Amino acid sequence: MSPISAFLLFLACTPSCCQPTLNPVSQDTAELDSDSPVDSIDSQDTAPPPPCAQPESEPNNLDSEADPVQREDLACGAFTGGGLDLDWYTFETTSPGWLKVDVDAASRGSEANVNLSMESDGGVQVAMSMAGDGGPDPYLVIPVQGADSWYLMFNEQEAQSGDEDYDYQFRVSTTKTPVDIDREESSDNDSWQDAQVIELDESIYGTVSEASDLDWFVLETPEGRQEIELQLIAHRAGSPLNARIEIWTTQAKDKTKLESEADVKVSTSDASPSFDPIFTHTSYDQRSWYIKVRVADGGTGPAYWYTLTTTVKEAE
Ligand SMILES: [Ca+2]
Numbered sequence: 001m002s003p004i005s006a007f008l009l010f011l012a013c014t015p016s017c018c019q020p021t022l023n024p025v026s027q028d029t030a031e032l033d034s035d036s037p038v039d040s041i042d043s044q045d046t047a048p049p050p051p052c053a054q055p056e057s058e059p060n061n062l063d064s065e066a067d068p069v070q071r072e073d074l075a076c077g078a079f080t081g082g083g084l085d086l087d088w089y090t091f092e093t094t095s096p097g098w099l100k101v102d103v104d105a106a107s108r109g110s111e112a113n114v115n116l117s118m119e120s121d122g123g124v125q126v127a128m129s130m131a132g133d134g135g136p137d138p139y140l141v142i143p144v145q146g147a148d149s150w151y152l153m154f155n156e157q158e159a160q161s162g163d164e165d166y167d168y169q170f171r172v173s174t175t176k177t178p179v180d181i182d183r184e185e186s187s188d189n190d191s192w193q194d195a196q197v198i199e200l201d202e203s204i205y206g207t208v209s210e211a212s213d214l215d216w217f218v219l220e221t222p223e224g225r226q227e228i229e230l231q232l233i234a235h236r237a238g239s240p241l242n243a244r245i246e247i248w249t250t251q252a253k254d255k256t257k258l259e260s261e262a263d264v265k266v267s268t269s270d271a272s273p274s275f276d277p278i279f280t281h282t283s284y285d286q287r288s289w290y291i292k293v294r295v296a297d298g299g300t301g302p303a304y305w306y307t308l309t310t311t312v313k314e315a316e
C-alpha cells in the first residue's frame with residue numbers, strides 16, 4: 001500500500017468504525033461504575049470539602065516547623081488550642097519583583113484579628129496588622145530583590161483562639177509594581193543640605209531603611225500663590241511603613257539655616273483611614289521648601305517603601 005493510500009484509509013476510519021476496538025474498555029468501566037453507584041455518591045456527599053488548596057498542618061509553631069506554601073494558591077489555617085497559636089509558613093522567591101500577601105479573616109466573619117510578621121534568609125523583616133485601606137486584615141505588598149527563602153508567621157492579636165471561629169485564609173502572590181514611579185531617592189539625602197530636587201507632578205520612590213534614615217527633598221515654588229499637595233503613598237498600597245512628612249523652609253535673613261522647629265509643619269494621618277499623610281501647603285512666593293520623610297513609628301527596612309508625589313492643586 002502506498003503512503004497516500006494508507007493516509008486515505010486513515011481518513012476513512014470514522015469514529016463509528018474505530019469504536020469497536022474501544023468499546024470493550026468502555027463497557028468494563030460502565031459495569032464497574034454500576035456495581036456501586038450509591039456508595040460513590042454517599043462518600044462524595046459526606047466528605048467535607050477541603051478548606052483551601054493548602055491547609056495548615058499543626059504543629060507549625062516554630063519557623064523550623066513552617067508549612068510550605070506555593071505562591072498564587074489559596075492557603076488557610078485557624079488559631080486553635082485555647083491560647084496563643086503561632087502559625088508559620090514558608091515559601092521561596094526566585095526573581096526580583098513585587099510580592100503580595102493578602103489575608104482574609106475578620107472581613108469574612110472570622111473572630112481572628114490577624115497579625116502578620118515575615119522574615120527572609122536575605123535579612124528582610126516586616127510586620128503588619130491591618131490593611132492600608134482601613135480594612136481589618138493585613139495586606140502586604142513589598143519589593144523582592146531576587147531568590148530568597150521567606151518565613152511568614154500569623155498570630156491572633158489578643159492571643160485568642162477557638163475550635164472554629166478563628167480561621168483565616170491567605171494568598172502569597174507575585175504582583176505588579178503597585179505605584180507610579182518617576183525616579184528613585186538619591187542615596188545620600190539624610191540632611192537638608194543634601195536634599196534631592198523634586199519637581200511638581202513627580203513621584204519619587206524611596207525606603208525608610210532604618211530608624212535614623214531621613215529622606216530630604218527640596219521643591220522650588222514660583223512667584224504667586226500656589227496650593228501644593230504632598231502625598232505619600234505607602235501603607236494603603238501595602239507598604240508596612242508608617243511615615244510622616246515635615247515641611248521646612250530657610251530663615252528669611254539667613255538662607256544657610258532652617259527655620260526653628262516651631263515653624264515646621266508636620267503631617268498627620270487623621271484625614272485618612274491609612275497611615276499615609278496627605279498634606280496641603282500654600283506657597284505665596286518663590287521659595288525652596290524642604291520636605292523631610294521619616295518614620296512615625298513601627299518598623300523600618302528595605303521593604304518599608306513609599307512614594308512621595310507633589311501636585312499643584314491651585315495656582316494664581
Ligand atoms: Ca493554627
Ligand SMILES: [Ca+2]
Binds near residue numbers: 058059061
Ligand atoms: Ca500553630
Ligand SMILES: [Ca+2]
Binds near residue numbers: 185208
Ligand atoms: Ca531613604
Ligand SMILES: [Ca+2]
Binds near residue numbers: 188189190215
Ligand atoms: Ca536618607
